[in-house]
Amino acid sequence: MWALRRASANSVKAQGLNLAAFRSCAGIAPFSSHTEDKSSNSQHHGFTLDSWISSNICQPIVHFSNHFSVGNRSLSSEAGAKSGGEEDDVEEGFSELEAPEASETTGKNDESSDSSSDSESDLSNVDENMEENLETELMGDAEMVAGGAESTKNWGPSPLLKLILDASGQAVSDVLDRYVAEGKDVSRTEAYQVLLNLRRRKMYVKSLQLSEWLEKKEDFDFTERDYASRVDLIAKLRGLDKAEYYIDTIPKSHRQEVVYRTLLANCVSVTNPAKSEEIFNKMKDLGFPLTAFACNQLLVLYKRTDKRKIADVLLMMEKEDIKPTLFTYQLLIDTKGIANDVVGMEQIVATMRAEGVKPNIRVQATLARHYANGGLKEKAEAVLKEMEGDDLQANRWICPMLLPLYADLGNTDDVERVWKICGSKPRQQDYLAAIEAWGKLKNIEQAEAVFKKMTKSLRSLSSKHYSAMLKVYAENKMLSKGKQLLKEMGDSGCYIGPVVWDALVMLYVDAGEVEKADSILQKAIEKNPQKKPLFSSYMAILDQYSNKGDVHNAEKLFYRMKQAGYVSRARPFHSLLRAYVNAKAPGYGFRERMKADNIFPNRTLAGLLSQVDAFRKTSVSDLID
Structure with a gap:
């Protein structure tokens, strides 16, 4: 108890x-x-x-x-x-609770050029540990999924994985068919290893193709978790409706709780309260036991939408x-x-x-971040020293967490000390964290030095690497340097998706060119209609229109956000209402609009609604009437 x-x-x-x-x-x-x-x-x-x-x-x-x-x-x-609580109500930015444990990468890049590699969570600070928890739930351990296979730590390099990664532009099924035609067998152990690696690289398209090929293989018996993994991939790539339709095709004996909880997690990941609650209630109606995993999904959902x-x-x-x-x-x-x-x-x-x-490193990092944001420097430093332990060199995997946290405190010496511990061969996460840290400290020269070292160390750079430096330029209003980096990025042939769009939007917004940022985002959507911009991209522009009292453009952007599926959030309504307040314009029908999206006014929103109410009574209007 x-x-x-x-x-x-x-x-x-x-x-x-x-x-x-x-x-x-x-x-x-x-x-x-x-x-x-x-x-x-x-x-x-x-x-x-x-x-x-x-x-x-x-x-x-x-x-x-x-x-x-x-x-x-x-x-x-x-x-x-x-x-x-006004700030508690309004803020929709959520800190990273727990990113995956830092470990040596399994390949040359964590992020591939897969068309789905830029997920919403990449820049939106939406509880990234939820994705890690879902992966753990779906894949289980090697013994469970691979039927007695050894631990993943004992796995060697997979030739099949290398074939799939090298076969750029080719369907996974074609690669696998050739592989089998050469007389080689795809064991459950190797299939699990490849699938896990593809998922960790966020190569969801290839993961789904592999899953579909395996299901067609007669001697490969799909388990409940295999079906759940497929549900997850379909939801990520094709949407919730397709995933729900696929569940209906799963054999009833395998259509169990883990399958539905996977769908629930995906409903939460796109912040769809109505669908999340519908799936949760369906699980209850089907008689599935209530689990901590399902409850945690609801906590994540309400942390974003209604605390x-x-x-x-x-x-x-x-x-x-x-x-x-x-x-x-x-x-x-x-x-x-x-x-x-x-x-x-x-x-x-x-x-x-x-x-x-016992609080783990991720909990400690969360505490330190909030202490730093609250101005409690001594408490934050105490937590960070506890995270470091007696020998940071032996625990250097936590360096990517320490670097930005020390930067939040303005501790330049500590950032430099931790960066030196990363040694002559920093890992990708070390590079990215160092760039972020030096950017927070306004030391652009050091951030650029780290970026330059990273370009020489890695065989190729992904959008994640360029975006880290772009954000530094954006936060420091260095538009010309940001443009030059974008040109280099384009010349390199690097994949440009929602993560880069977000960095680009921030670059122009912070430079005061909100119309240009809006235009760029709109062009990106038109050229890539299958891609969904990040919530933060929309909000950065909407907030600027709101500050200017530009009701016309604020309403246009608000409509585009709804088209993109960003509904049932109070934050956009708050920003839109402020546009009306700043423009001193009446807002008709706002209560009805909010109720239609299941947004109910808290104290802050109620105050804004009263200010834009065209029929509100004042002491003067009462006298005149």
């Missing part, structure tokens, strides 16, 4: 908040078993009720009816649809006796940090320790 109430009871009392007040502000009807019998499973309830309370989140606000039912694990997009619903999920977890995972704690710590609730963040860390869960 969760021994959690004791960890934060004192701080809750200090805030003057009680159980009833918490449930009131969380939009959840109180349960008599919780309020009357505090001795019943009190440790279990402590996590939800004590550790999550924050005085800057629990604000009395107007809210709509609540259709969230903990008893039957059913969800509705209108559930608890309200938020408190108040996090309390609903936590109550559901405690009712169903679902123990929080390390990722659950990471999500909650990061959410508290984004809300500038340092006390709440530290309470959750204390709760983790009380439960015997």
Whole structure:
């Protein structure tokens, strides 16, 4: 059980908040078993009720009816649809909770020229650890998937993987057919190895082609996780509807919980609350057990769209006796940090320790980042020193995390020290982190030196490498140098997708040329209609139009965002409303527009709505009337 109430009871009392007040502000009807019998499973309830309370989140606000039912694990997009705390409500930027553990790369580049390599998560700071967790869930360990194969650590280079990587522009099925025609066999172990490598490189097109070829192979029996992997790839490349249609074709014996939870994760990854809740409820209707993985998906979703619903999920977890995972704690710590609730963040860390869960490097990095952003330099430095340990040289894999964090603190000496530890042969992530760090410190010369060294070290550069330097130029308003780098990038034949578009948009936006940035993004979409720009690209332009009070262009861009599928988010509505406020123009029908997208006004949005209400009454208008 969760021994959690004791960890934060004192701080809750200090805030003057009680159980009833918490449930009131969380939009959840109180349960008599919780309020009357505090001795019943009190440790279990402590996590939800004590550790999550924050005085800057629990604000009395107007809210709509609540259709969230903990008893039957059913969800509705209108559930608890309200938020408190102005900055907490408005901000839609989410910090990277946990990128994949830094390790030696398996090939010359982490990122390939695969047409799908630029995923939304690359630049949008959308909880990248979720993708890693999904991959782990889908692929399992080598023994499970490969039927008794040895650990992946013992795998040698795969000749089949090399053939697929070298066969640029060729269908994987053609490569495999030739491979088999030469008398060679594709074992389950090797197929798993190749598929895992392709997925890690984000070469989803080739991964899907390999999966389709394997399913047609008579002696290759597909498991539930094989089908789930296919669902994931179809959702990424062809959309949720195609993935859901494919599920209907899966043999019923393999159409189990992991398949649906994979679809749920993809619904969350594109921030589709309605579809996510629909799939979650379908899993419940099918009688699948509720898992921490599924609950974590909802936490990720509501962290992006409506932080108040996090309390609903936590109550559901405690009712169903679902123990929080390390990722659950990471999500909650990061959410508290984004809300500038340092006390709440530290309470959750204390709760983790009380439960015997040791914060890993990713949790420590999250803490350090929020301490730095909150101006708590000494606390941030203490966490970073703990991350380094006694011998950073032996733990040099954490250097990519340390470099930008020390830069956030303005510690030039520490950035230089950590960079030297990377030695004469830095890895790709070391290079990228160093470029970012020197850019934050406004040391363009050092950032350029690292970039130049990287170009000589790697055989070829991908869009990820160029984008790192482009962002430095953008943040420092160096338009001419950014243009020159773009020319070099084009001459190299490097793939240009949403990641590069985002860097390009930022380059022109930060230079004050918002119309040019808008034009570039629009041309990119027209030439690549199958590609979806990043959410941050749209918002950078929309915010500039909003600041200028340019209602016409703000509405046009808002419409394009909806066409791209960026709906059910409060952030775009907030920016659009500010455009009307700055233009001193009335906004007609905004409440209806927001309700149609299941966006319900929190305190900040309600304030903006009142300012653009053409029919609002003032003290002067009352006298005139």
